[in-house]
Amino acid sequence: MTVSIETPRTLPQRRGVNWEKWGWIYMRASGVVLVVLIFGHLFVNLMVGEGVHAIDFAFVAGKWADPFWVVWDTLLLFLALIHGANGMRTIINDYAQKPGLRKVLSWALLGSTVVLLVLGALVIFTFDPCPAGSPADLLPSFCGDIN
Amino acid sequence: MPEKSAGALADAQPVGRKQAVEQKPQGLRVSGTLYRGREGMWSWVLHRITGVSIFFFLLVHILDTALVRLSPEAYNAVIGAYQTPIMGLGEVGLVGAIGFHALNGLRIILVDFWSVGTRHQRLMFWLVWVLWAVLMIGFTPRHLMNVFGG
Numbered sequence A: 001m002t003v004s005i006e007t008p009r010t011l012p013q014r015r016g017v018n019w020e021k022w023g024w025i026y027m028r029a030s031g032v033v034l035v036v037l038i039f040g041h042l043f044v045n046l047m048v049g050e051g052v053h054a055i056d057f058a059f060v061a062g063k064w065a066d067p068f069w070v071v072w073d074t075l076l077l078f079l080a081l082i083h084g085a086n087g088m089r090t091i092i093n094d095y096a097q098k099p100g101l102r103k104v105l106s107w108a109l110l111g112s113t114v115v116l117l118v119l120g121a122l123v124i125f126t127f128d129p130c131p132a133g134s135p136a137d138l139l140p141s142f143c144g145d146i147n
Numbered sequence B: 001m002p003e004k005s006a007g008a009l010a011d012a013q014p015v016g017r018k019q020a021v022e023q024k025p026q027g028l029r030v031s032g033t034l035y036r037g038r039e040g041m042w043s044w045v046l047h048r049i050t051g052v053s054i055f056f057f058l059l060v061h062i063l064d065t066a067l068v069r070l071s072p073e074a075y076n077a078v079i080g081a082y083q084t085p086i087m088g089l090g091e092v093g094l095v096g097a098i099g100f101h102a103l104n105g106l107r108i109i110l111v112d113f114w115s116v117g118t119r120h121q122r123l124m125f126w127l128v129w130v131l132w133a134v135l136m137i138g139f140t141p142r143h144l145m146n147v148f149g150g
């Protein structure tokens, strides 16, 4: 009778993409970029000029009239929300022991993340800085030239 | 780790370490499996708490910003809530949480990728707090002047 013994020190063959590894890399790559994006965002919105008091509809419209800030805010939306959601996924997997609960929480997280990404992108890319019928004193000054 | 394996590894420990371990008062032992980590544990705890807090703020922040698509009046009404004194103090807490998470995140990345990062992780933990203090000293007075200065 022959007994075949598996060769020692061979790891089981894994197939396909190692998603956990790419998630791990994403947390670090996005983290480095987010340092620049978030502190730039906080500095321009809270430290320059009157800070938080200056923020209103006209302020946002003025920023998004510049493609630079459209790109900045879009990157911020996607990188931060996906980074945060993937971090929350780690935490759900750490604490939600029951498979049913883990499934519910994970799907709720995925669903809310996708909804907010789509909503945020739609808001940025369908934004109208001079909505018809709005009082002129709430609008950015450049609306006067257009209407 | 050194504390637990002290018995088995005593001979392999450098003299200074060995003495430090032996001088540890035995009466302070906690039974069971309570993990009492040092700087590394607290950096993890705080990184997790700040990460979750920022995540929930971001959910709300995307929704309030989405009101620019509804009407200038709706957006201005909601953003007005961010300009009250209480929210102004909350923003100091938010920036403090983001500041720690960002700086400690960079520390984690250095521990992972810098060849001597693990050796300096404790020093870098305290460096995070130094840089955090600099950040908050720069941010807080100016922000509170904006909030309370009218």
Ligand code: HEM
Pocket: A024, A027, A028, A030, A031, A032, A034, A035, A038, A080, A081, A083, A084, A085, A086, A087, A088, A090, A091, B044, B047, B048, B050, B051, B052, B054, B055, B058, B098, B101, B102, B103, B105, B106, B108, B109
């Ligand atoms: C400011 C720049 C940021 C940096 C440098 C950064 C860095 C990191 C790093 C390196 C990790 C660890 C990942 C791991 O252990 O594998 C992490 C985890 C996490 N981050 Fe961030 N992050 C930043 C911003 C954010 C933002 C904006 C959010 C929220 C939307 C967030 C939420 C989280 C969460 C929830 C975790 C998981 C914590 C855990 O597993 O204990 N981070 N971050």
